[in-house]
Amino acid sequence: xxxxxxxxxxxxxxxxxxxxxxxxxxxxxxxxxxxxxxxxxxxxxxxxxxxxxxxxxxxxxxxxxxxxxxxxxxxxxxxxxxxxxxxxxxxxxxxxxxxxxxxxxxxxxxxxxxxxxxxxxxxxxxxxxxxxxxxxxxxxxxxxxxxxxxxxxxxxxxxxxxxxxxxxxxxxxxxxxxxxxxxxxxxxxxxxxxxxxxxxxxxxxxxxxxxxxxxxxxxxxxxxxxxxxxxxxxxxxxxxxxxxxxxxxxxxxxxxxxxxxxxxxxxxxxxxxxxxxxxxxxxxxxxxxxxxxxxxxxxxxxxxxxxxxxxxxxxxxxxx
Amino acid sequence: xxxxxxxxxxxxxxxxxxxxxxxxxxxxxxxxxxxxxxxxxxxxxxxxxxxxxxxxxxxxxxxxxxxxxxxxxxxxxxxxxxxxxxxxxxxxxxxxxxxxxxxxxxxxxxxxxxxxxxxxxxxxxxxxxxxxxxxxxxxxxxxxxxxxxxxxxxxxxxxxxxxxxxxxxxxxxxxxxxxxxxxxxxxxxxxxxxxxxxxxxxxxxxxxxxxxxxxxxxxxxxxxxxxxxxxxxxxxxxxxxxxxxxxxxxxxxxxxxxxxxxxxxxxxxxxxxxxxxxxxxxxxxxxxxxxxxxxxxxxxxxxxxxxxxxxxxxxxxxxxxxxxxxxxxxxxxxxxxxxxxxxxxxxxxxxxxxxxxxxxxxxxxxxxxxxxxxxxxxxxxxxxxxxxxxxxxxxxxxx
Amino acid sequence: xxxxxxxxxxxxxxxxxxxxxxxxxxxxxxxxxxxxxxxxxxxxxxxxxxxxxxxxxxxxxxxxxxxxxxxxxxxxxxxxxxxxxxxxxxxxxxxxxxxxxxxxxxxxxxxxxxxxxxxxxxxxxxxxxxxxxxxxxxxxxxxxxxxxxxxxxxxxxxxxxxxxxxxxxxxxxxxxxxxxxxxxxxxxxxxxxxxxxxxxxxxxxxxxxxxxxxxxxxxxxxxxxxxxxxxxxxxxxxxxxxxxxxxxxxxxxxxxx
Numbered sequence: 001x002x003x004x005x006x007x008x009x010x011x012x013x014x015x016x017x018x019x020x021x022x023x024x025x026x027x028x029x030x031x032x033x034x035x036x037x038x039x040x041x042x043x044x045x046x047x048x049x050x051x052x053x054x055x056x057x058x059x060x061x062x063x064x065x066x067x068x069x070x071x072x073x074x075x076x077x078x079x080x081x082x083x084x085x086x087x088x089x090x091x092x093x094x095x096x097x098x099x100x101x102x103x104x105x106x107x108x109x110x111x112x113x114x115x116x117x118x119x120x121x122x123x124x125x126x127x128x129x130x131x132x133x134x135x136x137x138x139x140x141x142x143x144x145x146x147x148x149x150x151x152x153x154x155x156x157x158x159x160x161x162x163x164x165x166x167x168x169x170x171x172x173x174x175x176x177x178x179x180x181x182x183x184x185x186x187x188x189x190x191x192x193x194x195x196x197x198x199x200x201x202x203x204x205x206x207x208x209x210x211x212x213x214x215x216x217x218x219x220x221x222x223x224x225x226x227x228x229x230x231x232x233x234x235x236x237x238x239x240x241x242x243x244x245x246x247x248x249x250x251x252x253x254x255x256x257x258x259x260x261x262x263x264x265x266x267x268x269x270x271x272x273x274x275x276x277x278x279x280x281x282x283x284x285x286x287x288x289x290x291x292x293x294x295x296x297x298x299x300x301x302x303x304x305x306x307x308x309x310x311x312x313x314x315x316x317x318x319x320x
Numbered sequence: 321x322x323x324x325x326x327x328x329x330x331x332x333x334x335x336x337x338x339x340x341x342x343x344x345x346x347x348x349x350x351x352x353x354x355x356x357x358x359x360x361x362x363x364x365x366x367x368x369x370x371x372x373x374x375x376x377x378x379x380x381x382x383x384x385x386x387x388x389x390x391x392x393x394x395x396x397x398x399x400x401x402x403x404x405x406x407x408x409x410x411x412x413x414x415x416x417x418x419x420x421x422x423x424x425x426x427x428x429x430x431x432x433x434x435x436x437x438x439x440x441x442x443x444x445x446x447x448x449x450x451x452x453x454x455x456x457x458x459x460x461x462x463x464x465x466x467x468x469x470x471x472x473x474x475x476x477x478x479x480x481x482x483x484x485x486x487x488x489x490x491x492x493x494x495x496x497x498x499x500x501x502x503x504x505x506x507x508x509x510x511x512x513x514x515x516x517x518x519x520x521x522x523x524x525x526x527x528x529x530x531x532x533x534x535x536x537x538x539x540x541x542x543x544x545x546x547x548x549x550x551x552x553x554x555x556x557x558x559x560x561x562x563x564x565x566x567x568x569x570x571x572x573x574x575x576x577x578x579x580x581x582x583x584x585x586x587x588x589x590x591x592x593x594x595x596x597x598x599x600x601x602x603x604x605x606x607x608x609x610x611x612x613x614x615x616x617x618x619x620x621x622x623x624x625x626x627x628x629x630x631x632x633x634x635x636x637x638x639x640x641x642x643x644x645x646x647x648x649x650x651x652x653x654x655x656x657x658x659x660x661x662x663x664x665x666x667x668x669x670x671x672x673x674x675x676x677x678x679x680x681x682x683x684x685x686x687x688x689x690x691x692x693x694x695x696x697x698x699x700x701x702x703x704x705x706x707x708x709x710x711x712x713x714x715x716x717x718x719x
Numbered sequence: 720x721x722x723x724x725x726x727x728x729x730x731x732x733x734x735x736x737x738x739x740x741x742x743x744x745x746x747x748x749x750x751x752x753x754x755x756x757x758x759x760x761x762x763x764x765x766x767x768x769x770x771x772x773x774x775x776x777x778x779x780x781x782x783x784x785x786x787x788x789x790x791x792x793x794x795x796x797x798x799x800x801x802x803x804x805x806x807x808x809x810x811x812x813x814x815x816x817x818x819x820x821x822x823x824x825x826x827x828x829x830x831x832x833x834x835x836x837x838x839x840x841x842x843x844x845x846x847x848x849x850x851x852x853x854x855x856x857x858x859x860x861x862x863x864x865x866x867x868x869x870x871x872x873x874x875x876x877x878x879x880x881x882x883x884x885x886x887x888x889x890x891x892x893x894x895x896x897x898x899x900x901x902x903x904x905x906x907x908x909x910x911x912x913x914x915x916x917x918x919x920x921x922x923x924x925x926x927x928x929x930x931x932x933x934x935x936x937x938x939x940x941x942x943x944x945x946x947x948x949x950x951x952x953x954x955x956x957x958x959x960x961x962x963x964x965x966x967x968x969x970x971x972x973x974x975x976x
Contacts, residue, residue, distance in 0.1 A: 048881060050877070050880060050881055071883050071884075071885055072883065073883075074880070074881055074882060074883035075883030076883075079878070079881040079882065081874060081878060081881075082874075083872075083874040084874070084878075085872070085874040085875050085878025085879075085881075086875075086878070087875060087878075087879070087892075087893055087897075088875070088897065089896045089897055098882055098884075099882050099883060102883055102884060102888070148882070340813065341813045341814075342813050342814055342817055445840070456817060459817060459820050459821070459824075460816070463816045463817070463820065552952075554915070556915065556948055556951070556952050557915040557916070557918035557919075557929065557932065557947075557948065557951050558915070558918075558919075559918045559919060559921075559922075559929060559932050559933070559936075560918065560932045560944055560947055560948030560951065560952075561948070562936070563932055563935055563936045563941070563944035563948070564944055564945065564948060566936070566939070566941065566944075655826070655827050655829075656829075658829060659829020659830060659831055659832065660829075662829060662831040662832065663831055663919070666922070666933075666936055667936060673831065676831060676832075676835045677922065679835075680835070680838065680922060680923060683843075685838065685839035688835045688836075688838060689835075689836070689839070691835065692831075692832040692835035692836050693832075695829055695831070696828060696829070696832045696836075699828065699829055699832075700827055703824070703827045
């Protein structure tokens with residue numbers, strides 16, 4: 001668990017982070033979102049003591065971070081940065097095995113772990129283990145970066161705009177894989193990004209920062225339903241907000257049981273999002289969809305009126 | 321926020337609480353040198369080895385105290401540096417430099433017996449060390465105050481003027497001055513020869529270098545061969561190249577009367593000039609070529625897109641953008657040529673090297689200094705001047 | 720694909736060794752068997768009484784030359800590289816601007832002038848030339864060490880730090896290996912320049928390969944000058960090509976394939 005209470009950071013006269021408090025429970029995914037220079041990277045880097053905070057308390061697993069030896073602390077925390085920071089003179093396997101080797105694991109253990117991780121990240125060992133970073137594509141390099149961060153099986157993973165330099169298609173693919181890995185490994189993740197869609201897609205807990213302060217924090221849905229001010233609303237995409245919210249809601253949570261009328265022609269799997277459902281309605285000129293399970297067996301239906309009504313209800317509940 | 325913004329850059333620790341360890345340690349070094357090394361040496365005449373004197377004997381109590389105070393002042397001010405303190409430090413360094421000849425005058429009164437007109441005063445290790453360290457202090461202060469090179473250069477010129485005045489008016493007993501007085505005509509001629517030789521070699525190699533670099537850009541095959549030849553030339557010791565040119569030029573002068581009448585001869589200026597040009601070409605061509613190639617292709621593409629003709633692109637875009645790097649080449653070439661010209665004295669080309677080699681031959685160290693010091697100063701002045709010019713010509717001014 | 724790579728690499732390495740071997744052999748030949756080329760030198764200087772420099776054996780001169788350059792190089796590498804390392808650490812960072820400026824300023828000092836200034840302090844002989852070579856050769860090394868260490872990508876250093884490497888580990892396993900090609904290039908420049916500059920030592924009584932040149936200039940005997948120049952040039956080429964062999968694998972590992 002990571003807990004920051006009333007933490008500030010000053011560089012000389014300038015205050016980079018101003019009295020922020022936040023809590024990331026064990027196994028949760030927290031995203032720090034904001035424009036450039038809002039202090040989100042500084043916040044992240046205070047957690048593994050790359051930067052020492054000026055005021056307040058940062059507590060990891062019940063202990064103030066000052067108690068830990070900084071070098072040992074960093075070996076226990078995974079860290080991924082935008083430009084990967086892979087060592088250009090080491091091959092992929094050696095890069096991934098860095099922290100286990102710093103922790104003096106045996107050579108066999110290191111090798112086993114490296115192969116396991118390359119497997120997890122979809123990098124075939126035979127093809128990639130002996131390549132050097134300059135021989136990799138951006139997406140492959142960042143997979144190595146993530147594997148390196150996970151190598152010593154840390155409980156905490158810090159990610160600083162890890163996908164910021166990738167093209168949209170690679171970025172989306174890596175986001176999906178990160179979500180899958182997180183679903184399996186349940187790390188405590190703090191993820192810095194300026195891309196709100198990325199944050200909405202991945203995070204359990206969203207923290208919006210501006211000029212060193214936290215403007216709003218909460219679940220993605222709560223933020224979408226009730227942005228604190230126009231800044232958060234503009235980050236959330238203004239008019240697009242409704243669709244973003246719909247993207248976070250599953251069809252199966254809003255479907256009704258099969259009605260007495262004939263089932264609609266268009267079929268949608270139950271684990272798709274409401275956004276996809278709306279898109280399908282527009283495409284097929286239909287205000288009703290048949291919801292099916294993974295075996296394509298109808299299990300319920302979804303109507304346009306229902307979606308709109310639910311949105312109203314959600315908003316009402318968020319207000320309370 | 322990029323990672324760079326988040327890093328506290330150690331190079332820019334400007335807060336006044338942090339002592340400037342550089343200046344503090346330099347001040348300590350100077351204090352140690354002042355009390356530990358010889359300040360001056362005194363010899364009754366040119367031939368006899370001099371006796372050395374420490375700070376107390378050479379400057380007396382008041383002088384030694386004043387110097388100690390000024391030197392410690394630097395360290396104390398640097399302990400809590402601020403903009404104002406750095407200015408005070410600059411003033412202290414300049415004062416110390418200007419006081420150096422005064423110290424020598426004091427020594428000559430204290431140590432030299434007026435009965436011995438031949439007696440001469442030699443500069444001790446203290447003066448050299450303190451002078452060198454003071455220059456280091458000046459560099460450090462210049463960087464901290466973010467001054468351009470121009471101001472320190474002007475201040476140093478002022479100090480040099482003070483030295484010159486003191487030397488001509490009151491320092492007859494200084495060995496260096498005596499050596500100079502014994503051959504002042506010769507000295508001025510040597511400086512003239514030195515500067516002329518360097519100037520001729522550099523200007524010729526600038527022109528040849530520019531033409532060669534442009535040819536290389538047009539004919540790619542020329543590039544590799546030319547660089548190989550120029551690189552090979554640099555591996556031949558300057559001493560040898562000067563020597564090697566003696567014979568063929570002597571032969572030419574003897575067998576082609578026209579050349580002989582034009583001043584070509586085996587010994588003297590001609591082989592020196594040719595060798596100097598040969599050495600100057602590599603740095604010149606390399607920098608010119610890089611300067612012209614380095615201009616961003618985007619800029620040139622834009623110029624082309626705006627409808628500039630090839631000639632216009634070269635004269636209005638490529639050349640102005642290349643100029644600072646090109647000047648850097650001229651600077652390196654000139655400084656190198658100043659040093660090499662000193663070697664040319666060995667084959668009778670004249671110049672300041674004459675004093676060095678004559679002095680070495682006679683084991684007259686003050687005469688060696690008479691040659692070496694002006695060469696050093698010439699190199700430093702040219703370096704600072706051309707560096708300042710390149711800085712000023714950089715588009716957008718100094719960085 | 721990996722197969723063809725692994726075969727091509729050693730062949731290229733072997734080809735690299737060709738140059739130092741060739742220059743080295745020529746150097747040895749010229750040192751041992753200079754007198755065999757007497758007819759050639761006789762052609763250059765038909766009138767001279769003697770055309771082969773014989774006041775000292777060439778291999779003795781070569782040895783002394785190498786010794787002077789070697790000592791100077793050893794000291795400059797140790798001092799220069801450690802100075803570069805110290806001022807790029809956080810503790811020494813105060814000295815970084817000064818050392819950086821000094822590194823660019825130092826080559827302004829002409830070696831002849833430094834040599835001349837060293838003689839009054841150190842006397843005649845080998846010592847002043849070693850000092851002059853050290854001063855003159857220090858600067859490419861310091862400059863390149865600074866450049867090499869500073870060029871290491873900040874992201875890479877941050878990553879090393881964040882992964883829990885100690886500053887010493889970062890220096891040893893990340894910064895120095897990455898800066899090595901640049902540092903080595905500096906050492907190469909320094910040493911090759913100094914091989915030529917060391918000849919100046921002959922003017923202050925240090926006996927080395929500059930002796931035949933000085934003697935040739937003084938006596939007007941071109942053959943001597945050629946012999947000295949030839950041996951020095953061959954020595955410079957041998958050492959330079961040896962550095963090329965050292966640098967090649969470092970460079971190819973880091974650059975894009």
